[in-house]
Amino acid sequence: MAAFTKEEYEQRIERTKAAMNERGIDLLFISQPANMNYLTGYDGWSFYVHQCVLVSLDQKEPMWLGRGMDANGARITTYLPDDCIRQYADDYVQSTVKHPMHFIADVIKEKGWDKKRIGVEMDQFYFTHRNYVELEKSLPDATFVDANTLVNWVRIIKSEAELEFMRAAGKVAIKVMDAAVANINVGSRECDAAAAIAAAQYSGTEEYAGDYPAIVPLMMAGEATKTPHLTWSGKRYTADEAVLLELSGVYKHYHAPIARTIFLGKNPPKLMQDTARTVIDGLKATLDFIKPGVTGEEVEAEWRRAISHSTVVKEARLGYSIGLNYPPDWGEQTISLRPGDKTVVKPNMALHLIPGIWYDDVGFEVDASIRITETGYESLYEYPVEIFLK
Amino acid sequence: MAAFTKEEYEQRIERTKAAMNERGIDLLFISQPANMNYLTGYDGWSFYVHQCVLVSLDQKEPMWLGRGMDANGARITTYLPDDCIRQYADDYVQSTVKHPMHFIADVIKEKGWDKKRIGVEMDQFYFTHRNYVELEKSLPDATFVDANTLVNWVRIIKSEAELEFMRAAGKVAIKVMDAAVANINVGSRECDAAAAIAAAQYSGTEEYAGDYPAIVPLMMAGEATKTPHLTWSGKRYTADEAVLLELSGVYKHYHAPIARTIFLGKNPPKLMQDTARTVIDGLKATLDFIKPGVTGEEVEAEWRRAISHSTVVKEARLGYSIGLNYPPDWGEQTISLRPGDKTVVKPNMALHLIPGIWYDDVGFEVDASIRITETGYESLYEYPVEIFLK
Missing domain, CATH: 3.90.230.10 (Creatinase/methionine aminopeptidase superfamily)
Known part of the structure; x- marks a missing residue:
């Protein structure tokens, strides 16, 4: 049910990975909704809670990570296989003790990406300062670099x-x-x-x-x-x-x-x-x-x-x-x-x-x-x- | 043309200042659109560029700071006097060399608020990580504290x-x-x-x-x-x-x-x-x-x-x-x-x-x-x- 063919998404991922390579980025953390959609097809009004798409140079498909109740939305609207969709429990939402970035950092560790150079969209809405702080705290061995409009620039030439x-x-x-x-x-x-x-x-x-x-x-x-x-x-x-x-x-x-x-x-x-x-x-x-x-x-x-x-x-x-x-x-x-x-x-x-x-x-x-x-x-x-x- | 009476806004500011006092915050930096509206009446679809409302304990009225073309919108929709509305030039918008936070920091310095304890909404969309980085860099004598849902909690009891x-x-x-x-x-x-x-x-x-x-x-x-x-x-x-x-x-x-x-x-x-x-x-x-x-x-x-x-x-x-x-x-x-x-x-x-x-x-x-x-x-x-x- 994604809006474009799987081949088109794969080409987008390929061009995104080329841009990551050029900038020395191993793992890309994307929270801008249009960029998430562009890379996976994801299309839900769920960007009022924290969510992201991860693109790693060492994995073919990107991953969607978001709130539990939205995971079926990702299953319906993206081209991703089920093991690339990960959901956090509802008590992470607007909590004063837990933060969705803790869950996302756990997945990054599980995948062995926690010592990598991670590109984040530092000046995009939907990537808050707290997101950065919690990621940095949870992934002390990672190096964070700005990938602010990396995917936006990949999007500039239309298919x-x-x-x-x-x-x-x-x-x-x-x-x-x-x-x-x-x-x-x-x-x-x-x-x-x-x-x-x-x-x-x-x-x-x-x-x-x-x-x-x-x-x-x-x-x-x-x-x-x-x-x-x-x-x-x-x-x-x-x-x-x-x-x-x-x-x-x-x-x-x-x-x-x-x-x-x-x-x-x-x-x-x-x-x-x-x-x-x-x-x-x-x-x-x-x-x-x-x-x-x-x-x-x-x-x-x-x-x-x-x-x-x-x-x-x-x-x-x-x-x-x-x-x-x-x-x-x-x-x-x-x-x-x-x-x-x-x-x-x-x-x-x-x-x-x-x-x-x-x-x-x-x-x-x-x-x-x-x-x-x-x-x-x-x-x-x-x-x-x-x-x-x- | 603000939606409520000036008195109602003044009461909101008073309650906000009381919450600031309790948390040892001298200056509040608000970018969440509902909070900006709540404190000033501001009502424009301009939150896709950086903007804010500042509330200082030592000044009666809050200030609106935003993009030049939106300043007339602030004049029309808020109860603020004209000297509380400040506008940045258009070349700050999505620039790779300038950032709207530089302009906002300049106003904070001009007002003598740059050595204060500044509360920012660390986990609100519309306050990006880059906002924090640029503010911190531009205001080295300030202390930044989290005021994430301070105004949200002021809003919880409705008038x-x-x-x-x-x-x-x-x-x-x-x-x-x-x-x-x-x-x-x-x-x-x-x-x-x-x-x-x-x-x-x-x-x-x-x-x-x-x-x-x-x-x-x-x-x-x-x-x-x-x-x-x-x-x-x-x-x-x-x-x-x-x-x-x-x-x-x-x-x-x-x-x-x-x-x-x-x-x-x-x-x-x-x-x-x-x-x-x-x-x-x-x-x-x-x-x-x-x-x-x-x-x-x-x-x-x-x-x-x-x-x-x-x-x-x-x-x-x-x-x-x-x-x-x-x-x-x-x-x-x-x-x-x-x-x-x-x-x-x-x-x-x-x-x-x-x-x-x-x-x-x-x-x-x-x-x-x-x-x-x-x-x-x-x-x-x-x-x-x-x-x-x-």
Whole structure:
């Protein structure tokens, strides 16, 4: 029941082991949910308790370790044989005397991995400071090294099967934004629009079942358009209010984010119109520039050049890599389109370009979710690029 | 625009400072999103980047520190004055050379807090090991102590205003389970049922706008009923399949979880019926036992006693404290109903009792979300307790 073939997971493990070898890591301890899924297929909402996937250079298959009640979930969703699934008793959960890392350290000892160089994801959520402390205490002969985004970087080039999932997510994204545009009207409640958006996300298309996004609908109206990460309330939309939307289509945890701006009236403020024109043209110029061989910072520089005639200022990064993810973020934490990013763009990377602008009195959002082709890019969806006047 | 009055936040800060004093903590560093919200009102989906709330014994108001683009979100959603909101530049985000903790340490130095005893949440997601390492490196004169669930324990007794939110969540919970029962039918897709559930969660009632739950709908059908934390796919429900549902009504991030079991047919397997009878009776006996003065482990012992005549075995904890929360968990990480928990139950605690049973061939879930009263308990919702036959 894993989402991909066993061969695909084995290739991922092989590339992960190559990256471990390069960095002198014998054993990899992975707790980031997308990385756990990528390596094994594991797909459960159990990341609120400690769990991990272990990849050892001296063992073919990775191992899943987690809470007892979730072990059957691992049996159902991963490609792993049963002896690679290990479960801890429930009294380890949020205990003040025991810690799940003690159990995991015991398995590491049993496997003879306790004198190895162990890579852990030091700056990933779901790997707490306490995890590190307990592991270090329980495995005094091990050497711990940072493997923070090791698997994230293995994920950056998407397989054909992954790209099919992302194109499916793109099809869902169109339905999601359609639901938003149809349901955001003067007098309707923000929460009812959010409900329509979520229903479109979860339902998906007839062919592709939707999934939950790594970020809930971000939908800022009125005063809230000066910031990008608020959600909704019971407030009713009012006339001449702008609404910024950052949403996503999702298929089996693969994302195609989609951001657009609605204005509930016929005459958006001039600053908003001017900003929209600059941003839309700048995004188009940037997309025309993207192709294999350019770097992350060169893409951003092209954007900066394209808007240099205007007063638009965008301090935040222009975009980032996307693909598989779980809450709290659909960004992959690899390439970031900003000064200093020397990552060379390659075919089958997937990027989300989101030149959002949040001034104190007006905001504007639009985006593009793309795959890099041999010569340029492919959009994950086609959707009008404009201010939606309603 | 914060959800509660300034006075309520001030009382929370006062109780937090009292707990800090007791534990010899001068400065509290909080990154758990529910704790950040509890102390300041902050409500944005920005916890995928590093951010925190600082509470110092020598300053009246707490401070919010986060990413530049989210500072306006803090201005909109918190009760804090502007000089208590500090923002870091975007090039700190997921950088390989800078870290947001450097910025936060600079503010701590500026405020003269760098020689203090600093409490950090060592086992909370969103406080990574790297956070600790960078803070320690940047603040060599500080002493770091564990304040892992300090604010969680301050949250355990709910105010009248919070209880109103939880009762509102209970009203939403009824609509959510109604949507599930109505939309789970032989031949319909799991994802379409999930869509109806999410729409009910987000939309809420006419009076109370819904919100996103800290856990997405958990809905296991067929083989998946042997584990509790899976979500949905595009599979169509088939005849004589059981469906386990763990959902929640939510109002302004306060939760009223609701779990029930559907059987798509007229004749559930005998083991399922027997299990349901035992669990439903056991839950009732346990609820009748709960009142101020009993301990967490006594509640669980009563459950164990009530089902001791049967073959039902429940290894996992019976329940836990609920209230305000954000993904990935609606559990509060304070009281856990299980052996060893000596927490004394008090009025205005709120508990989720979920005696879920996941055998290899059958599962059954039912629950109760309650508030402790002076003499017993109050249910956050009334909903039939039975196997729903469809």
